[in-house]
Amino acid sequence: MNWGIILFICFSVGVCAYASQDVQVFDLMPYPADIEVQRGKFLLDDSFRISVTGNPHERGYRAATRMLRQLSARTGLFFTQDFIRPGQLEHAAAMQVHVVLPGKVALHQDESYTLTIRPKSVTLTADTDIGALRGFETLLQLLKVNSSGYYFPCVTIQDKPRFPWRGLLIDVCRHFMPSEVIKRNLDGMAAVKMNVLHLHLSEDQGFRIECKTYPKLHEMGSDGLYYTHAQIKEIIAYADDRGIRVVPEFDIPGHTTSWFAGYPDLASAPGPYEISRGWGIHEAVMDPTREQTYAFLDGFFNEMCALFPDEYMHIGGDEANYIHWKKNRTIRRFMEANDIRDFHELQAYFNRRVNQILSYYGKKMMGWDEILHPELPKSILIQSWRGKEAMIQCAKDSVYTILSNGYYIDLIHPADIHYLNDPSPADVKLTEEQRKFILGGETTMWAEFVTPETIDSRIWPRTAAIAERFWSPESVKDVHDMYSRLEAITLQLEELGLTHEKNRGMMLRRLICSREIHPLEVLVDVLEPVKGYQRGALREYTSYSPMTRMVDIARPDASVARKFRWNVKAFLEVNLEPGTAQMIEEQMSVWKENHSELTALIRQIPALDEIKPHAEHLFICAQIGLEALNKIRKGDPVKKKWKKNHLKTLKKMHDPHGQTELMIVSAIKQLVDGVPER
Numbered sequence: 001m002n003w004g005i006i007l008f009i010c011f012s013v014g015v016c017a018y019a020s021q022d023v024q025v026f027d028l029m030p031y032p033a034d035i036e037v038q039r040g041k042f043l044l045d046d047s048f049r050i051s052v053t054g055n056p057h058e059r060g061y062r063a064a065t066r067m068l069r070q071l072s073a074r075t076g077l078f079f080t081q082d083f084i085r086p087g088q089l090e091h092a093a094a095m096q097v098h099v100v101l102p103g104k105v106a107l108h109q110d111e112s113y114t115l116t117i118r119p120k121s122v123t124l125t126a127d128t129d130i131g132a133l134r135g136f137e138t139l140l141q142l143l144k145v146n147s148s149g150y151y152f153p154c155v156t157i158q159d160k161p162r163f164p165w166r167g168l169l170i171d172v173c174r175h176f177m178p179s180e181v182i183k184r185n186l187d188g189m190a191a192v193k194m195n196v197l198h199l200h201l202s203e204d205q206g207f208r209i210e211c212k213t214y215p216k217l218h219e220m221g222s223d224g225l226y227y228t229h230a231q232i233k234e235i236i237a238y239a240d241d242r243g244i245r246v247v248p249e250f251d252i253p254g255h256t257t258s259w260f261a262g263y264p265d266l267a268s269a270p271g272p273y274e275i276s277r278g279w280g281i282h283e284a285v286m287d288p289t290r291e292q293t294y295a296f297l298d299g300f301f302n303e304m305c306a307l308f309p310d311e312y313m314h315i316g317g318d319e320a321n322y323i324h325w326k327k328n329r330t331i332r333r334f335m336e337a338n339d340i341r342d343f344h345e346l347q348a349y350f351n352r353r354v355n356q357i358l359s360y361y362g363k364k365m366m367g368w369d370e371i372l373h374p375e376l377p378k379s380i381l382i383q384s385w386r387g388k389e390a391m392i393q394c395a396k397d398s399v400y401t402i403l404s405n406g407y408y409i410d411l412i413h414p415a416d417i418h419y420l421n422d423p424s425p426a427d428v429k430l431t432e433e434q435r436k437f438i439l440g441g442e443t444t445m446w447a448e449f450v451t452p453e454t455i456d457s458r459i460w461p462r463t464a465a466i467a468e469r470f471w472s473p474e475s476v477k478d479v480h481d482m483y484s485r486l487e488a489i490t491l492q493l494e495e496l497g498l499t500h501e502k503n504r505g506m507m508l509r510r511l512i513c514s515r516e517i518h519p520l521e522v523l524v525d526v527l528e529p530v531k532g533y534q535r536g537a538l539r540e541y542t543s544y545s546p547m548t549r550m551v552d553i554a555r556p557d558a559s560v561a562r563k564f565r566w567n568v569k570a571f572l573e574v575n576l577e578p579g580t581a582q583m584i585e586e587q588m589s590v591w592k593e594n595h596s597e598l599t600a601l602i603r604q605i606p607a608l609d610e611i612k613p614h615a616e617h618l619f620i621c622a623q624i625g626l627e628a629l630n631k632i633r634k635g636d637p638v639k640k641k642w643k644k645n646h647l648k649t650l651k652k653m654h655d656p657h658g659q660t661e662l663m664i665v666s667a668i669k670q671l672v673d674g675v676p677e678r
């Protein structure tokens with residue numbers, strides 16, 4: 001990161017939220033609630049040891065050991081301390097951790113901590129080991145290096161989350177995600193202090209968990225791709241060790257094709273049913289009028305409620321398609337007989353019955369905002385995804401709620417869009433009491449267009465910015481500062497085995513069957529997958545389509561393109577700064593000079609044919625941009641027509657190719673616009 005540019009931009013647009021010293025020194029994410037900076041450093045060397053005292057749950061010792069190993073890995077220091085275990089008090093250890101009580105991984109757990117770093121000591125105190133875990137992550141992020149060694153800057157941090165529910169949903173149905181994918185993402189979540197993994201476990205495309213009561217669910221609904229009970233228990237234990245709850249979702253009554261592959265009698269229309277290979281809203285829907293449906297669900301939830309320890313069970317409830325209800329005469333008769341006026345009311349009847357089952361097994365019911373209905377008890381929790389209205393309504397009605405609208409990372413929007421989306425927006429009129437019902441938010445990783453190979457690159461690093469929105473004070477919202485810290489955090493996330501950075505090289509090498517990926521990297525650095533729901537509209541995909549092309553290698557929020565856009569903006573808005581001009585020029589020259597090698601490569605590789613127009617456009621953009629920059633620098637005015645022609649040429653370069661977009665066209669247009677006119 002070029003700090004000159006960052007500070008230059010911050011200064012120029014006047015939006016830096018913190019003292020610049022903090023911004024430069026601390027790559028913390030989420031940023032703590034309170035940080036006081038002191039003079040001095042704690043120098044880390046081989047003698048570093050940790051002592052854990054008080055009364056933590058065992059996970060506190062395991063987390064301390066993990067942190068020690070991570071520090072050792074990052075620094076190459078040979079610490080002498082082995083596993084940290086209860087009863088091994090070390091009064092002389094430089095790091096003293098004190099935990100008052102064992103934590104419980106549950107909603108409203110105490111996650112606060114105080115971290116004090118002085119030249120000779122590091123002290124972490126927390127009411128629970130879960131708070132201590134959050135503090136360990138902060139300490140890891142504080143590690144710095146210079147030529148004299150590794151050190152922690154002297155600070156006092158008092159920290160606690162703004163929201164108690166900070167979640168990530170992973171859809172393991174559209175594409176199955178093996179346990180190791182889940183575990184490495186749990187590590188990533190812990191690193192940025194997230195505390196709920198929402199596993200979306202059943203869908204039209206797959207039923208992803210072993211069901212002992214009704215084995216045809218996983219046997220006929222999963223293509224053999226499902227978690228066994230043992231694997232689920234392992235995931236839950238792994239999450240618990242990191243202070244993360246696991247909330248399972250079984251999406252009913254819609255999104256249920258895979259259930260009906262084995263149990264067609266649950267459906268509202270006759271079978272047979274097969275696992276779906278395509279995306280979108282399907283017609284399959286459970287029959288809410290038959291007692292056998294509830295008997296089945298009773299047996300099913302009996303098993304699942306025992307397997308998952310969390311107090312919440314998510315029943316989905318989104319996008320139930322009413323076509324089969326409408327066509328089914330028995331269902332319509334049932335509605336008449338029971339004075340059920342419409343299908344939404346019929347779904348509310350279904351939800352009430354399911355809620356009774358879940359209550360019996362000691363669970364609270366959670367669902368997408370479609371399930372909101374006055375006849376449901378206030379004990380439910382609503383996940384607001386179609387907008388914020390349901391969330392606001394819930395807050396007013398004293399119903400717990402979380403926000404997912406605005407956190408759909410599968411839609412490939414840049415991090416700042418999500419970052420500035422507040423779960424409890426100040427401009428919405430709610431009392432403090434009402435706001436307490438907004439528990440937080442969840443980012444959603446729907447898996448139509450990701451595989452185990454690419455999923456991390458869609459989740460990270462953007463989710464770290466969202467994690468900050470859920471944890472840090474509302475006032476922490478400077479976008480440039482967020483991006484500069486994200487740059488450091490993305491590398492730290494890599495340490496955990498996440499593949500968001502490293503898989504790119506492998507995927508490029510595979511695509512061109514060669515190590516000589518540089519020309520293609522130059523292009524993919526400025527490409528992004530198309531946004532929103534365009535990808536599926538531009539080309540037909542199934543669950544077995546390849547996810548290995550340029551659109552999969554291109555990452556959301558392409559940082560090279562973003563920095564180029566910022567530099568152009570800064571250059572044009574702030575006195576045409578010469579250093580910035582040089583950076584812009586160098587970047588465009590790279591694009592221009594790369595062109596012949598890139599086109600030679602594209603000619604060789606059929607799979608690259610679809611992005612050939614982008615390669616041409618990047619070359620033209622570079623030529624036009626260099627010409628415009630030169631004219632701006634020289635103050636060399638042009639005729640109106642010059643601009644008009646160039647802008648016309650550039651206009652069509654916004655079009656997607658191979659479901660990717662070229663992300664620097666707007667900046668080139670700005671340069672053209674910035675040339676003085678005669």
Ligand code: ACM
Pocket residue numbers: 318319368385
């Ligand atoms: C959803 O995105 N259908 C909850």
